[in-house]
């Protein structure tokens with residue numbers, strides 16, 4: 001039996017930031033990762049809040065020095081040529097007002113390497129296969145087939161799409177969000193905007209909000225291009241993923257111009273039904289972080305931000321608990337996380353039912369008054385109580401929608 005203070009399942013951003021914080025506070029960490037790194041995972045566009053969390057964990061400098069594509073904001077554009085450019089500098093005065101677009105194979109390896117440098121003991125290509133909650137013992141099967149048991153004071157599940165503890169403890173809960181698919185690949189040689197927004201993520205609304213396209217520049221020449229739509233919309237084309245991707249890109253007025261001379265540099269990938277939820281986020285001996293908990297939707301690039309926030313929060317509370325201070329995991333962790341998740345949930349729902357696009361594309365005088373508050377949310381500052389969208393997300397979105405359109409959404 002291998003003893004440690006904290007056992008972490010998975011070496012994505014959530015696991016790495018938790019590991020880095022815990023070892024820097026003097027606790028022993030065993031982190032076990034199933035796959036050999038570098039490995040691809042979807043989710044390449046970060047928000048400014050990520051920079052703040054990485055800074056607090058002592059990991060920002062390494063990220064800044066890695067040469068990732070600078071991201072100054074986000075632009076939304078529809079087929080009617082309405083455009084909304086969101087510059088992160090227009091936030092509510094929060095410290096960080098830019099972020100990065102990252103190849104996750106490089107970014108995730110960098111963070112895991114940093115956690116290891118700080119002192120975490122990392123074991124790659126080993127899979128967590130069982131968990132005894134009462135004894136707090138985790139079973140791991142290593143690459144050579146051997147089995148090892150670990151006993152920890154706290155187990156942190158950062159297994160992302162692997163959803164290890166939700167599966168093993170029957171904690172999975174279905175997502176209330178509609179079933180959506182994403183079809184994506186990387187291209188080289190796209191024609192970038194020349195107005196200073198070339199490093200921004202561009203989101204093109206397809207048709208009458210049938211789908212949307214992400215355009216994430218990863219370097220001066222390479223861009224990640226993904227299409228997100230309902231499963232029913234994807235199936236209605238009766239095409240395989242490559243044909244569907246090519247069809248949508250060739251027919252969208254903005255994409256067809258941007259990618260006129262671009263070449264695909266990898267296979268077209270597909271991921272479907274990715275929204276997920278859990279019945280609870282913690283137990284007496286464990287806590288779940290990142291995508292192992294709830295994942296909403298990619299439209300506002302919130303996934304890594306929530307993964308880093310929850311990983312950092314879980315580590316901070318574990319340290320408090322180890323020091324003998326009182327921690328109320330419901331209030332201090334789950335309720336805290338749900339404040340931010342619920343802000344993004346309202347934005348996601350309002351995006352798909354059209355309220356948010358009416359707000360973003362509004363030309364009504366006065367729309368600029370709420371600008372900083374919207375930018376702050378889109379920067380990932382979804383715990384800032386000075387922002388009405390944080391305090392009462394649904395009421396704030398509906399009141400703004402009504403003020404700008406004159407239509408009562410209730």
Ligand code: FAD
Pocket residue numbers: 009010011012013014015032033034035041042043044045046047126127128129158159160161162163164182271274289290291292295297298301302303304305307
């Ligand atoms: P992960 O990054 O999934 O890492 C979990 C790790 O755990 C993996 O390395 C895995 O191998 C390991 N693991 C799994 N099972 C086991 C096991 N049994 N034993 C040991 N290890 C295990 N987010 C953004 O911020 N920006 C975006 O632009 C964005 N776009 C997205 C687009 C789409 C279509 C989708 C579906 C998601 C997108 N996301 C985006 C979300 C993003 O992918 C996730 O939120 C993020 O990767 C979560 O990080 P994590 O650390 O929780 O998990």
